[in-house]
Amino acid sequence: MMFFLSSAVAAVPAFSPIQVKPAPAVPPETVVSGVRSWPDDGRFEAAVARGSYQHPRLSGITFDLESSVVSGRPGTEQAGSGPLLHALGASAVVFFGRRGPRGVALRCPTRDLGIGAARRYEKLAARRAASAPLALAVAEAEWIDEGVEIDGTWWPVIVMERVEGRSLAGEVEQVLGKNPAGLRGLARDWAGFVAVLGAADVAHGDLQQNNIFVTGDGRLKAVDLDGVWLPAVAHLPPDETGHRHYQHPRRQRGDWGRTVDTFSALVIYLSLVALAADPDLWERYHNGENLVFTDEDLAHPDRTPLWDRLSSSPDPAVRQLVPLLRELCHGPADSGQDLASLLDRHRHARTEGLVRPASLTRTTEHDDVNHWWVDPEAPRPDPDAVWFAPSETDGATTLHEYGRTAADSRTDEDGGTVDGGGASSNMPRVLVLAAAVFVVVFIGALVGFLTVLGP
Ligand SMILES: Nc1ncnc2c1ncn2[C@@H]1O[C@H](COP(=O)(O)OP(=O)(O)O)[C@@H](O)[C@H]1O
Numbered sequence: 001m002m003f004f005l006s007s008a009v010a011a012v013p014a015f016s017p018i019q020v021k022p023a024p025a026v027p028p029e030t031v032v033s034g035v036r037s038w039p040d041d042g043r044f045e046a047a048v049a050r051g052s053y054q055h056p057r058l059s060g061i062t063f064d065l066e067s068s069v070v071s072g073r074p075g076t077e078q079a080g081s082g083p084l085l086h087a088l089g090a091s092a093v094v095f096f097g098r099r100g101p102r103g104v105a106l107r108c109p110t111r112d113l114g115i116g117a118a119r120r121y122e123k124l125a126a127r128r129a130a131s132a133p134l135a136l137a138v139a140e141a142e143w144i145d146e147g148v149e150i151d152g153t154w155w156p157v158i159v160m161e162r163v164e165g166r167s168l169a170g171e172v173e174q175v176l177g178k179n180p181a182g183l184r185g186l187a188r189d190w191a192g193f194v195a196v197l198g199a200a201d202v203a204h205g206d207l208q209q210n211n212i213f214v215t216g217d218g219r220l221k222a223v224d225l226d227g228v229w230l231p232a233v234a235h236l237p238p239d240e241t242g243h244r245h246y247q248h249p250r251r252q253r254g255d256w257g258r259t260v261d262t263f264s265a266l267v268i269y270l271s272l273v274a275l276a277a278d279p280d281l282w283e284r285y286h287n288g289e290n291l292v293f294t295d296e297d298l299a300h301p302d303r304t305p306l307w308d309r310l311s312s313s314p315d316p317a318v319r320q321l322v323p324l325l326r327e328l329c330h331g332p333a334d335s336g337q338d339l340a341s342l343l344d345r346h347r348h349a350r351t352e353g354l355v356r357p358a359s360l361t362r363t364t365e366h367d368d369v370n371h372w373w374v375d376p377e378a379p380r381p382d383p384d385a386v387w388f389a390p391s392e393t394d395g396a397t398t399l400h401e402y403g404r405t406a407a408d409s410r411t412d413e414d415g416g417t418v419d420g421g422g423a424s425s426n427m428p429r430v431l432v433l434a435a436a437v438f439v440v441v442f443i444g445a446l447v448g449f450l451t452v453l454g455p
C-alpha cells in the first residue's frame with residue numbers, strides 16, 4: 001500500500017525513516033451497516049501508549065517517543081518526549097520501539113486486510129525460516145490476532161523486525177548527491193534482490209520506494225508484506241493492487257501470482273539505471289511518490305515526455321531497456337516471466353534480431369528536445385535492424401545488456417512519420433512495385449499497338 005508521507009520520509013536523515021502526525025481526537029468505535037469500522041492511527045496510538053496489549057510477543061517492548069525541539073529552539077532536539085514515534089501508511093500505522101538491543105516495529109492495520117491476511121503472514125514466516133536469503137530480503141513479521149485492545153475490542157497487529165536504513169527513495173537521493181553512477185550498483189543489487197524472492201517462490205506484490213529499505217550494510221529489505229504471494233496462499237489474493245506509480249496500468253485484483261513483481265521490478269531497475277546516466281531526471285520527474293515513472297507514463301507508453309527523454313538517454317543500456325518496458329505496458333498485467341528471464345530473453349531476441357521493432361512515434365505535446373536522432377554524439381540506427389550492438393554496453397552490470405531493435409516506425413524532428421523499416425525490409429516491396437508498373441505499362445503499350453494494327 002502507498003505510504004502517505006513518502007516525500008517527507010525520503011528527506012529525513014539516514015536511519016530515521018519516521019514521520020509523526022498529531023493524534024486526532026478519539027472517536028468511539030462505530031459499526032456502520034454491520035461492518036465494524038477500524039480504529040485509526042490516533043486510537044491505536046492511544047492504546048499502545050497506555051499498554052493495551054498482553055500477547056507475550058509484545059511484552060518488554062519500550063516504544064520510542066518522537067524527538068522534540070525544546071521551546072522552539074533549533075538544535076535542541078531531545079529523544080523521549082512527544083507522541084509515540086510512528087509512520088503512517090494507507091493501510092497501517094507503525095510504532096517503533098526496542099526489546100533489549102533488538103528494534104521492533106508494531107504494525108497496526110487501520111483497515112480490514114481481508115480473510116487471507118493472517119494466513120499469508122503465517123506462510124511467509126515458514127518460508128523465511130526455510131530460506132536464509134529470503135530472511136535477509138524480507139523483514140521478519142508475525143501476525144497476532146488479538147494484538148491491541150481498544151474499548152473492549154481486540155484488533156490484529158503485526159509484530160515486525162524494525163528495519164533500519166533508508167527507504168529506496170531516500171537511498172536514491174543520497175547516492176545522487178554523492179556519486180550518481182553508484183546507482184548502477186544499486187540497480188544490480190535490486191536485480192539480485194528480486195531474484196532472491198523469485199528463487200524462494202515468493203512475490204512481494206507491492207514493490208515501491210517506501211516498502212524497500214537499504215540497510216546500513218547495504219542490503220535491500222522489504223517491509224509492508226500484506227500483498228505477498230506464495231504458492232500456499234495462491235487462492236487468497238489480497239484486496240490491493242500495489243502502488244499506482246509502480247504497477248501495470250491494467251493490474252486487477254486477480255493479477256497476483258509468482259511473477260506479479262516483474263513489472264514493478266523493471267520500472268525500478270530502469271529508473272535506477274536511467275538516473276545514473278541522467279541525474280537531472282530526479283529533479284524533473286520525481287514527485288515524492290515515485291522514482292521517475294508515474295501512472296500516467298505507464299498508462300501511455302511513448303506518449304509522455306519521460307519516454308522521449310529515456311529514449312535519448314546518454315546510456316545505451318537505458319535506451320535498450322525502454323522498448324522492453326514499453327512492451328510490458330502494452331501487454332498483460334502479469335507477463336508470466338521473472339525479471340531475470342525477461343531481460344535474458346530480451347537480450348537474446350535483440351541479438352538474434354527477433355524483437356518486435358520499437359515504435360518511437362512522437363506526439364506533438366512532447367517538449368523534450370534532446371533526441372538521439374538529432375544528437376550528433378548519439379549512434380544512428382543500423383539499417384540492418386539492430387540499433388545497438390552488445391558491445392555498446394558499459395559493462396557496469398551484465399543486466400544492462402538488454403537491447404532494442406530497429407524502429408518500424410519513427411518520426412523525424414518535424415514530427416512527420418518516416419518509415420523506419422530499414423533498407424533491407426523495403427527492398428522486396430520496391431521490386432514488386434517496379435515489376436507491377438512495368439507490367440501495366442507493357443500491357444498498355446501492347447493494347448495500343450494492337451489497336452493501331454487492328455481492322
Ligand atoms: N518493519 C519495519 N521497519 C521499519 N520501518 C517500517 C517497517 N514497517 C513499516 N515501516 C515504515 O512504515 C511505513 C508504512 O508502513 P507500511 O507497512 O508500508 O504501511 P502501508 O501498508 O499502509 O503502506 C513504511 O513505508 C516504512 O517507512
Ligand SMILES: [Mg+2]
Pocket residue numbers: 001002003089210211224
Ligand atoms: Mg507501504
